[in-house]
Amino acid sequence: MDKKTMILGVIGSDVHAVGNQILYRAFTDAGFNVVNLGVMVSQEEFIEAAVEANADVIVVSSLYGHGELDCRGLREKCDEAGLKNILLYVGGNIVVGKQPFDEVEKRFKDMGYDRVFGPGTPPETTIECLREDLKLN
Amino acid sequence: MKAVLLIDFGSTYTKVTAVDVDEGKLLGTSASYTTVATDINEGLHNALALLEKETGPLDFAETYACSSAAGGLRIVTSGLVPNLTAEAAKRASLGAGGKVLRVYSYQLTEDDAEEIRQINPEIMLLCGGTDGGNSECIINNAKIVAAIPENFPVVLAGNRAAARTCETILRESGKDVYVCPNVMPQFNQLNIDPVQKIIRDIFLKRIVQAKGLSQAQSLIDDIMMPTPAAVLKAAELLAKGTENTKGWGELMIVDVGGATTDVYTITDGHPSKPGAVLKGLPEPYAKRTVEGDIGMRYSAHGIVEDAGIARVCELSGLSEEKVEEILELISTHTDTLPNTDEVRRFDYALASLAIEIAVTRHAGTIEEVFTPMGLIYSQVGKDLTKLNCVIATGGSIIHTTNTKDIVSHAMFSPRTPNSLKPLNAEIYIDRSYILASMGLLSEHYPDVALNIMKKELIHGD
Secondary structure (H helix, E strand, C coil), X not given: CCCCEEEEEEECCCCCHXXXXXXXXXXXHCCCEEEECCCCEXXXXXXHHHHHHCCCEEEEEECCCCHHHHHCCHHHHHHHCCCCCCEXXXXXXXXXXXXXXXXXXXXXXXXXXXXXXXXXXXXHHHHHHHHHHCCCC | CCEEEEEEECCCEEEEEEEEXXXXXXXXXXXXXXXXXXXXXXXXXXXXXXXXXXXXXXCEXXXXXXXXXXXXXXEEEEECCCCCHHHHHXXXXXXXXXXXXXXXXXXXXXHHHHHHHHHCXXXXXXXXXXXXXXXXXXXXXXXXXXXXXXXXXXXXXXXXHHHHHHHHHHHHCCXXXXXXXXXXXXXXXXXXXXXXXXXXXXXXXXXXXXXXXXXXXHCCCEEEEEHHHHHHHHHHHHHHECCCCECCCCEEXXXXXXXXXXXXXXXXXXXXXXXXXXXXXXXXXXXXXXXXCCCCCCXXXXXXXXXXXXXXXXXXXXXXXXXXXXXXXXXXXXXXXXXXXXXXXXXXXXXXXXXXXXXXXXXXXXXXXXXXXEEEEEEECCCCCCCCEEEEEXXXXXXXXXXHHHHHXXXXXXXXXXXXXXXXXXXXXXXXXXXXXXXXXXXXXXXXXXXXXXXXXXXXX
16 A cells, blocks of 8 residues: 655744654654654645645644644645645644643644644554554554 | 867857867867857857967867857746745756746646747746655646647656656657656655756757757767856866866856856855754755846846845946936947946946846845744755855956956845855956856866866956
């Protein structure tokens, strides 16, 4: 079966490069074709990469607390760019301070993200979700 | 003595250069008007007669030529995302020495098809999608292009998964199709060499004939490449050197013409600032850009529009009315020579600004980004701050007297602190106008070409 293509990157003005490398390695080892955009990635860059590579999923990381601002509007822009029904994942320290995760999850799901992961999620959890959502099992 | 003749069929002038490859020296150069409308040999014979007046009769053992006559190599490109495959397609075409008339992105429409029909390019380059990525776009575009009745060759360099389908669609319409590896096989990875090789092959096969250059072919061993490709070759040779002789290291060439200004850089352009994050498409090591709105005559208006009339006045010391008057004169009479003091001052300002604008557009930029983790630098494009030398060429500036002043506008300026232009490069001037010829010569005699360039490019003191 063809490999599924994923766009991976750390959104906004965030330069946390280590976690990005760990995710890149984990997703590649799990058999995904990963296009890693690295750190400081704008919404437009995610979308352009997804269009060119015909991606199945965009995985957005944010670790510096500004995720809520950076992530808003990505779903709408995907729709605009013709990326209909592309899977959107987000994870990391995506909000400021300590907030109850179920509220955070709801807020990001309302923004159009299919899966929302809190701090400390092991890559295996995300890979499980990917397999389920992309019907790889 | 073994004399070799190098010919550059330009859009205005046919330039000839004679070299003694045994002694490794320049014998002479001359130029005469290009006569592509009647018989291109006329202009060539005139130029040769002038040359032999200077050197005495010569018996050429070999002859090589490059050409940008009759409008250059006219290419239309298309890609998917403007910043990605469409940009990659444009860079590949420019690096091959093409004149890029139009860059399309996303799906071509019926109106685009009509526009392409009217342009009737010499090569259409179709790109789009990484390998295994999007294929809808390029297949749609192949269908649109196939429906255009004009018979131009099409180069396919997009998603390899769609190549065969596109090829079939285009062949059925009777077009010549050349299938190449993808210009962007993976995201943010450029692969432009194979496309450039194909473009050059097509240039040799089809375009040399179509442009009436084949009449000259009996005289010439080989019409080898478009002129800008020859200049890029010369630049690479001069930067890298040969096995026997060291080159000058990373460098830039600025060619200011009447209609366009070309900039060539030979450097990887990686960030020199520690910790800078590099964004955007990777840059080709040998890069050419062309500014179609920046030139000394046909595009003089473009310079004044971009720089603002105030800067033209400031640099030339002329009043605003005077600047407007001369601008009108030279852009309607494009053969105006700088024979009066006022036109000389005006040309000084124009040439300085042409270089400043073209190099600023070519150079990368750096931005300070304040993040919660502190100050970060984000770089897009090539960092040219560490270049060793800047070489100026082009008929309109190599004859000026204050050339060094003019060329110093290619350097870093506090006016545009984010633009990564050279900090303290040496300035050289191609007074005898030999760069394209030396690019041609380098195909067979790289050491001779390198030594002649090192000797003939004049240090701008």
